[in-house]
């Protein structure tokens with residue numbers, strides 16, 4: 349299998365329960381809930397995406413002919429230290445491409461593995477940190493993991509709809525865009541009233557890195 353990757357770079361994980369932690373971010377090309385093209389946004393299931401996941405032209409991006417080649421690139425991007433290695437697979441929707449052999453190859457390089465998914469595919473075994481971010485209008489099939497991170501507010505995806513699911517942590521992440529300030533206020537007010545939920549801010553934007 350050839351993996352199609354938008355970008356690979358070392359950064360600080362900016363969102364959710366692992367935020368603040370150094371990680372290699374590996375962003376796969378493509379998503380099943382939007383083509384990534386502006387002309388399709390209005391008809392997409394997910395219409396508020398703020399991520400460019402089209403093509404392979406980002407930093408470290410490309411086509412990787414086999415899982416070992418991709419794992420090696422991820423390892424090179426981290427550097428020589430073997431301590432606290434963390435890779436975050438994201439997208440787009442990473443589970444359109446991730447398979448067990450890739451996970452094993454990355455594991456062999458000493459990495460802890462995190463996945464950020466929209467939850468419409470089952471996550472394979474052997475993932476350390478599963479972050480599911482449900483999207484209104486899509487069918488959620490991954491109903492357990494370490495964190496559920498809901499972009500808020502979303503018509504048709506109210507927090508209460510997810511509280512019974514088997515996640516250790518529940519986050520509301522204020523929707524980015526022109527109404528961010530208002531959305532932060534709404535999320536703060538919701539978390540104050542419903543303490544199961546915690547705020548997730550995109551700290552990579554606050555500290556000015558990608």
Ligand code: SF4
Pocket residue numbers: 379380381382394395396397398399401439440441466483
């Ligand atoms: S599911 Fe995620 S990657 Fe796909 S369009 Fe929505 S926000 Fe973007």
